[in-house]
Amino acid sequence: MKSQSALVIGAGIVGLAIARALAVRGHRVTVLERYERAVGASVRNFGMVWPIGVSNGAAYERALRSRAIWQELIAEAGLWHDPCGSLHMAYAQDEWEVLEQYEAANRGLRPCRLLDRDSALAQSPALVGEGLRGALFNRDEMIVDPREALRVLPDFLHRRYGVEFHWRTPVTAVEAGRAHSGTRRFEADQVFVCSGPEFEQLYPQVYAAAPLTRCKLQMMRLAPQPDGFRLGAALCGGLSLVHYAGFQQAADVAPLRARYQAEFGDLIELGIHVMAAQNGRGEITIGDSHAYAHTHDPFDEQAINGKVLDYLARFARLPDPRVIQTWHGIYPKLTDGSSEFVAEPAPGVTIVNAIGGGGLGMTLSFGLAEEIVDGRYGAVRRAA
Known part of the structure; x- marks a missing residue:
């Protein structure tokens, strides 16, 4: 230029x-x-x-x-960050099979590895142990505030x-x-x-x-966790496996999506998949839902937040689960x-x-x- x-x-x-x-x-x-x-x-x-x-x-x-540039800015501007990676849990065989396919497809391409139950629990003290089959850990992910x-x-x-x-x-x-x-x-x-x-x-x-609309998502922030409690990684429940293109490219998620549609149809309809990330003050951000329209109501639905919290409880237990903030965000979304x-x-x-x-x-x-x-x-x- x-x-x-x-x-x-x-x-x-x-x-x-x-x-x-x-x-x-x-x-x-x-x-x-x-x-x-x-x-x-x-x-x-x-x-x-x-x-x-x-x-x-x-x-x-x-x-x-982008990640490399973030690291440069973090060093130069003194920004807080946590290069914690991401942890994706499997509590059912079909979830585990998707993680296996992802790891096999990305072996040598991405810094990911499968963890058995005990290794996953050692990675994050927040994980629910009952029914845990295992997890996928990927080192690329980083949290900024x-x-x-x-x-x-x-x-x-x-x-x-x-x-x-x-x-x-x-x-x-x-x-x-x-x-x-x-x-x-x-x-x-x-x-x-x-x-x-x-x-x-x-x-x-x-x-x-242009093929543009808007997406509204609801999110929450939980209280600072006591005694220095850290998640250990950004946590993702199974619903994220059918949300992101990275998983859809590497694995056959159609059977898992069909099972989720039957079991969690209300969550699928609301575009809910649940993740948790912790900032430097110990607060944990969780979410989210997805609704698509050119014009959205300005009101948040407590029922949606309740469903997110209920699904979070399937894979994470936190010392202090109090919600201290709720909000929604709106961003442009291409439909093609x-x-x-x-x-x-x-x-x-x-x-x-x-x-x-x-x-x-x-x-x-x-x-x-x-x-x-x-x-x-x-x-x-x-x-x-």
């Missing part, structure tokens, strides 16, 4: 990833954010950097590149690379080489629109023609199976949105940003 200046619209994880990729290459970067700080899906998630959730090939390479990261990274990018941030600056129009916020005008060689779920406000005609939405609606203007297709923005954004800024990304949608 030959440009020497750039505007980035949106200070969520996608906007920060684009801003960083530009800044480290010497571009003068200005970020425009409508709120006083990031308050959207980028701070309403587990904080999981989650390579196990993506398929082998380009997506996995992108996830590993999204609320801390999205608060600290803007200041770091400003201090380290001179990136300018303009908060409370809603962008009302974009054209080649400039963005408008009311009567204010910002100019640059390139403009990147990273507006997350508020995607129709800029270039609505582009989004109207694509992994991201990248478009050029005008010369010098690039839209970057809907990363990962399944809430994988923390996992993929930094790697995707590198590809786009380097000109290596080859699937840009051209506006008619």
